[in-house]
Amino acid sequence: MMKSWMLAACVAVLPSLTYAGPIERACLQSDRAAASRALCACIQGVADASLRRNEQRRTAQFFADPQLAQDTRQSNRTSDERLWQRWRDFASLAERRCG
Numbered sequence: 001m002m003k004s005w006m007l008a009a010c011v012a013v014l015p016s017l018t019y020a021g022p023i024e025r026a027c028l029q030s031d032r033a034a035a036s037r038a039l040c041a042c043i044q045g046v047a048d049a050s051l052r053r054n055e056q057r058r059t060a061q062f063f064a065d066p067q068l069a070q071d072t073r074q075s076n077r078t079s080d081e082r083l084w085q086r087w088r089d090f091a092s093l094a095e096r097r098c099g
Contacts, residue, residue: 020040021044022057023040023043023059023060026060027044043098046097050086050090051086062087
């Protein structure tokens, strides 16, 4: 009986682990001490509401490669300028909502 209960619990949790979005995965894999499953899920929720999926995939790389964020911020390309503005808006909102 205990084995079947444990199996059911694992199966119930598995979809939430595999469904993590790109921002949540990057957050969880980062070396930041404050990164917790709850915080990263909150940040992903804000990302889902404010960034397109392709923007999430691109900006998730900022967690592992801060130089990429800096290069995007300093870029003269219009698309990078728009992305950076959306990233800043997302970051401000995530900070307010998620702490």
